[in-house]
Amino acid sequence: MPELAEVEYYRKQWDEGLGAKIVAVELHARKRVFRGSNTRALREQLIGSRFTESTARGKQMLFRFSGANWLGLHLGMSGTLRTERADFTSGKHDHLVLRQTKTALIFRDPRLFGRVRFHRGEAAPAWWSTAPEIASDDFSGRYVADFLKRHSRAPIKAVLLLQNGFPGVGNWMADEILWRARIAPETRAAALSLPQLSALRRATRFVSREGMRIIGNDFSDPPPSWLIHQRWKTGGVCPRHKRPLARATIGGRTTTWCEKCQPK
DNA sequence: ATAAATGTTAAGAA
DNA sequence: GTTCTTAACATTTA
Known part of the structure; x- marks a missing residue:
């Protein structure tokens, strides 16, 4: 589903959890969406950190957490982001769930062409795009x-x-x-x-x-x-x-x- | 049942 | 070395 416009919509879905701490992380580590990612570090670092900011560039999204933690998400062909109440039980295709006390932040992707990346550091990760955005004046x-x-x-x-x-x-x-x-x-x-x-x-x-x-x-x-x-x-x-x-x-x-x- | 689906990328060809 | 094309990836839906 997701191109620029849909990515923007899905990115905002997680805004509900801004400012709140992650208290638990559920993920299906062997699924294709985690290819090349250190899921253990992701889980260990994100638990206890606060969700502070999100941005999108093209189809890439970057979610920032306290403690110099960054989560990169790509929705692939069938990915979606949504939130549910804290008592939500994850389904088959909900590959990543970040639980907060009031909210569950969910990444779902049946076809598994999406991608979850984790990065630690003061600066944004190297894989974060620098190309001019097509809606901006830099797109000359x-x-x-x-x-x-x-x-x-x-x-x-x-x-x-x-x-x-x-x-x-x-x-x-x-x-x-x-x-x-x-x-x-x-x-x-x-x-x-x-x-x-x-x-x-x-x-x-x-x-x-x-x-x-x-x-x-x-x-x-x-x-x-x-x-x-x-x-x-x-x-x-x-x-x-x-x-x-x-x-x-x-x-x-x-x-x-x-x-x-x-x-x- | 077979094909096609709003994406990316590795591999080989040009 | 760069650019271009194709196949593969995993699952659901028409």
Whole structure:
């Protein structure tokens, strides 16, 4: 489920536990989501520490705890975060539960493509991203042009999915962006004209900002004019003129677009 | 039952 | 050395 906008929503779910101490940690240590992580240190250090802050960059989240402890979370394809009352009993896919006296903070992920990382230190961990966020002013025309140049032969759809250039963009956001910018998804990055490049940047900023505002706050639906409502159903149509959408695998992912709005 | 799902990454090819 | 493509990962749902 989670791309930039959904990640923002899930990150906020744990806000309820801000300021409170962790009194117990439950986790399924052999599950794939803990690959490469020291679960023993995670458990030992987090118990007794206070949850102080959370941030998100792209699809990555970083939760800060007192005592120089940091928890990195990635939701993968099916991860969610939520809170329950303290008497909550964890289910099969609830791989990490941080218990506080009043609240349980839960990370659930049926498909296990998500990831939990633990870090100790005064500074944020080395794996914490430094790429410009796509909704910020640092995401400049120059930056976009440079990034596309480095991936000039790949289809633009595949380039949009690269997290080191477009952090937070996933499959639905990429299709939404290309549809708004009126660019065919299989176009090679190098083939974009200057106006297309600027339309691409504009659409990226629009979709990320509006997505964060609408979905990121309470998971409400974007307006019916958005492509997102059409892209998963068979028989989906272009919101602009109701023409049937095209569908193909591009950049390894199912891609939906309108051949009229986004000509070759 | 078979395919596909809003993601990442290792491995091999170009 | 870098960039590009594909397969694999684990589980649920249509």
